[in-house]
Structures are given as C-alpha cells and as structure tokens.
Amino acid sequence: MVKNMDSLDVKIISALQRDGRMTMAELSEEVGLSPTPCARRVANLEKAGVIVGYGARVDQSKLGLPVTIFVAVELERQSRDALLKFEAAVRQFDQVMECYLMTGTRDILLRVVAASLSDFDDFLEKRLMCVPGIRNTRSSFTLRTMVQRSALPGRRGGTNP
Missing domain, CATH: 1.10.10.10 (Winged helix-like DNA-binding domain superfamily/Winged helix DNA-binding domain)
Incomplete structure (x- = not known):
C-alpha cells in the first residue's frame, strides 16, 4: 500500500x-x-504506480470470444528458471488473458478465452502443450459469469469513499 x-x-x-x-x-x-x-x-x-493505466471494458462475446476456460497447469519443476520460461512462453499467447502463480497442487492458473470448444482444443494442442516443462493440465469451462468486478474495494479499516 x-x-x-x-x-x-x-x-x-x-x-x-x-x-x-x-x-x-x-x-x-x-x-x-x-x-x-x-x-x-x-x-x-x-x-506512485497506484494508477497503472486506463482502458475500456469489452464484452468478449461480442468480439466472437464467448468461451472462457480456466486451465490449471502443473509444471515438471518449480525452479525459478522453469517459471520464467513458462511465463515468457504464455505471454506470447493472445488467448491467455491472465496467468497466476499459485499455491497448492497446481502451479499455474490461466484464464483463457476462445471462440469455440474446437478453437480452445486447437490452442491447447498446438500452443500450450508445446510449452516445455508442463507435467499436466486440467481445464474447467465456465457456464456463465456470476460476479465480475473491475473496481477494487475501498480500503478495509481505513477511510472508505
């Protein structure tokens, strides 16, 4: 803060x-x-880096990308070098909207968008699974978005607007 x-x-x-x-x-x-x-x-x-940029919120469905998939990735190794190589590779994939380093049984969580299930299958087979160092993946398809926010909450324990 x-x-x-x-x-x-x-x-x-x-x-x-x-x-x-x-x-x-x-x-x-x-x-x-x-x-x-x-x-x-x-x-x-x-x-100070609190405000990092400005942008438009866009309806992904209206741009022909109605499918959202969360992909949990387990790496063969969790070394710094392996993480940096994986991160560099997924930065090249426009379909990856977010990439998080996680705790627990899965090392990485990706939020991926696609035009269709076959489009996602193509991405998975020809792009993601070609990244060296992946032990396995597990994909979960969203049915609908129930809550989505772009604004962070006000500070807890401090002054709220």
Whole structure:
C-alpha cells in the first residue's frame, strides 16, 4: 500500500475505477476538490504506480470470444528458471488473458478465452502443450459469469469513499 494516501485519494481512485473517461472537471467536482489539486493528486497516484493505466471494458462475446476456460497447469519443476520460461512462453499467447502463480497442487492458473470448444482444443494442442516443462493440465469451462468486478474495494479499516 502506498503511504500518505488519504480519503480524497481513495475517492479519486474509486471514481476513476467507475469511469476512467471522466474529465478532470467532473472528477474534481465528484471528489470535492478544485481541478488543479485534483489533477496533481491523479498525477501523483500515476507516478506512485497506484494508477497503472486506463482502458475500456469489452464484452468478449461480442468480439466472437464467448468461451472462457480456466486451465490449471502443473509444471515438471518449480525452479525459478522453469517459471520464467513458462511465463515468457504464455505471454506470447493472445488467448491467455491472465496467468497466476499459485499455491497448492497446481502451479499455474490461466484464464483463457476462445471462440469455440474446437478453437480452445486447437490452442491447447498446438500452443500450450508445446510449452516445455508442463507435467499436466486440467481445464474447467465456465457456464456463465456470476460476479465480475473491475473496481477494487475501498480500503478495509481505513477511510472508505
């Protein structure tokens, strides 16, 4: 957590998570600051790495990618070198939306999107399973999304917006 964040910073972050396209005038009005100090706080949050970028949330189904699959990967070895090589390989796959190093029986968890089951089968056979060092994989297909958030919750035990 970044030190010296106060309730106004939390309000700014919350507002920008809801609408990253709002103007500085709209943002400053919403959080109760004049535009110049508000812009300075946003710049400080960006410089500190709290705000890492801005983007559009997109409906993957409307782009022809209605299938979401979680793939648990077990590696043959859990050495630093093996992890770095695996990470470098999956970074090259556009279908991999997220990749997490995990605890437990599976080393890696991937969130993969695909146009169809056959598209995923093709990805699995011709791309993922060609990555050296994989012992096995286990895939789980989503039926529907029940909860999906893009905004992080306010700080616990601190000041919430």
